[in-house]
Amino acid sequence: MMRLGVIADDFTGATDIASFLVQNGLPTIQFNGVPESHDELSAQAIVISLKSRSCPTHQAIDQSLAALQWLQQQGCDRFYFKYCSTFDSTEQGNIGPVTDALLAALGETQTVISPSLPVNGRTVYQGYLFVADQLLSESGMRHHPVTPMTDSNLVRLMTRQAKGQAAVINAAQLDQGADAVRAQLDTLKAQGINYVVLDALHEQHLLTQGEALKQTRLVTGGSGLAIGIARAWATQQQNSDAEHAGRPQGERAVVISGSCSQMTNRQVQAYRQLAPSHEVLVERCLDNAESYAQELCDWVEAHHQPDLAPLLFATADAQQLQAIQQQYGAARSSEAVEQLFAAVTRELKSRGWQRFIVAGGETSGVVAQSLGVTAFHIGPMISPGVPWVRDIHQPLSLALKSGNFGDEQFFARAQQEFSA
Numbered sequence: 001m002m003r004l005g006v007i008a009d010d011f012t013g014a015t016d017i018a019s020f021l022v023q024n025g026l027p028t029i030q031f032n033g034v035p036e037s038h039d040e041l042s043a044q045a046i047v048i049s050l051k052s053r054s055c056p057t058h059q060a061i062d063q064s065l066a067a068l069q070w071l072q073q074q075g076c077d078r079f080y081f082k083y084c085s086t087f088d089s090t091e092q093g094n095i096g097p098v099t100d101a102l103l104a105a106l107g108e109t110q111t112v113i114s115p116s117l118p119v120n121g122r123t124v125y126q127g128y129l130f131v132a133d134q135l136l137s138e139s140g141m142r143h144h145p146v147t148p149m150t151d152s153n154l155v156r157l158m159t160r161q162a163k164g165q166a167a168v169i170n171a172a173q174l175d176q177g178a179d180a181v182r183a184q185l186d187t188l189k190a191q192g193i194n195y196v197v198l199d200a201l202h203e204q205h206l207l208t209q210g211e212a213l214k215q216t217r218l219v220t221g222g223s224g225l226a227i228g229i230a231r232a233w234a235t236q237q238q239n240s241d242a243e244h245a246g247r248p249q250g251e252r253a254v255v256i257s258g259s260c261s262q263m264t265n266r267q268v269q270a271y272r273q274l275a276p277s278h279e280v281l282v283e284r285c286l287d288n289a290e291s292y293a294q295e296l297c298d299w300v301e302a303h304h305q306p307d308l309a310p311l312l313f314a315t316a317d318a319q320q321l322q323a324i325q326q327q328y329g330a331a332r333s334s335e336a337v338e339q340l341f342a343a344v345t346r347e348l349k350s351r352g353w354q355r356f357i358v359a360g361g362e363t364s365g366v367v368a369q370s371l372g373v374t375a376f377h378i379g380p381m382i383s384p385g386v387p388w389v390r391d392i393h394q395p396l397s398l399a400l401k402s403g404n405f406g407d408e409q410f411f412a413r414a415q416q417e418f419s420a
């Protein structure tokens with residue numbers, strides 16, 4: 001049996017790809033960081049989440065190579081480097097240098113670059129990356145505080161960051177099917193092309209990619225290519241209930257929102273119409289986080305209900321956030337909110353809470369850490385890229401949502417459509 005090892009450069013990005021793998025037939029386990037032990041694992045795909053998207057490049061390379069080595073020790077023989085569907089990186093990397101290091105470690109010279117995720121509006125055409133109807137470089141990503149994306153051309157981006165040569169297999173070539181794509185990959189390899197940017201405008205293109213790359217040692221991309229890879233593998237392996245091990249369990253649920261994205265603001269607003277909610281105040285977090293956390297846990301306990309769990313939210317709109325940041329400082333206020341949520345979730349766990357629905361990538365990372373969640377089974381998908389996950393060692397279930405993911409009714413649907 002082939003086993004896929006995925007190296008993801010951030011936490012919710014890892015859950016995103018794991019979810020697509022499961023939904024398309026591959027039982028999957030996810031680890032936070034490179035585990036220290038070697039467990040006997042039955043999953044067909046193993047995902048490791050790193051924090052290597054914007055750290056210094058040499059650290060990203062070291063972490064990725066350590067993950068590769070561990071995955072090889074678990075019997076993985078095919079590998080997937082997962083980065084953001086908006087190719088979040090700087091002129092220096094880290095996508096290019098990590099790709100080069102993984103290729104070298106595997107003794108390979110060629111891989112593909114496939115960030116497309118059409119279901120979430122990311123497509124690639126003639127090697128240019130689009131976010132909905134805008135070029136990447138004209139989308140909000142051009143203002144990203146850490147990895148501003150001011151070029152949309154993936155050939156140029158890769159050529160600047162990595163050592164080798166890049167070329168495109170375009171949509172028209174993908175329309176010709178998997179055999180044609182494989183032949184084109186071989187031709188480009190003979191010409192010394194190391195990174196082949198793959199167009200994808202819709203899911204059929206991703207299925208064609210997956211079929212063409214079934215035997216490729218290393219692929220790289222967003223989570224969309226995982227749909228193709230999993231389908232190509234799952235038809236061979238006949239995995240019919242891959243998400244079973246990750247189905248949510250546990251009696252008491254709470255919703256924690258630490259994201260200030262536009263989508264999370266809408267989700268919080270919608271959910272507040274339905275369920276008890278309590279705003280988290282930054283000045284109280286800064287004042288005495290521990291006693292404030294106890295107070296908030298008491299409130300959650302008093303508002304426990306089985307169908308629509310109480311919501312704690314620090315979510316603020318852009319104007320409110322700006323005012324808070326001016327008053328207390330951006331780093332200080334966000335750190336205070338994160339520490340508060342860490343204390344709240346730790347305490348709720350000790351009081352018997354077992355289901356946590358969390359909004360925000362950083363917030364999710366902090367909550368997973370405070371709950372001591374290091375490895376989980378991936379369960380059913382709530383929205384594209386957001387699954388329920390279940391801790392391997394403790395009776396805890398989590399839904400961890402990237403800021404911009406999910407629809408307006410996400411919080412309610414996470415509970416009502418997936419009762420424990």
Ligand SMILES: Nc1ncnc2c1ncn2[C@@H]1O[C@H](COP(=O)(O)OP(=O)(O)OP(=O)(O)O)[C@@H](O)[C@H]1O
Nearest residue numbers: 258259261314333334337338360361362363402403
């Ligand atoms: N009211 C607030 N005032 C100041 N900082 C806040 C407030 N609410 C949340 N934060 C901080 O904002 C940050 C939000 O980051 P997080 O990654 O959780 O969400 P996101 O950026 O929307 O998600 P993603 O990374 O998945 O796109 C966290 O550090 C959080 O603590």
Ligand SMILES: O=C(O)[C@@H](O)C(=O)CO
Nearest residue numbers: 012013016083084085222
């Ligand atoms: O690929 C994506 O868009 C997400 O999984 C992600 O990485 C967001 O940070």
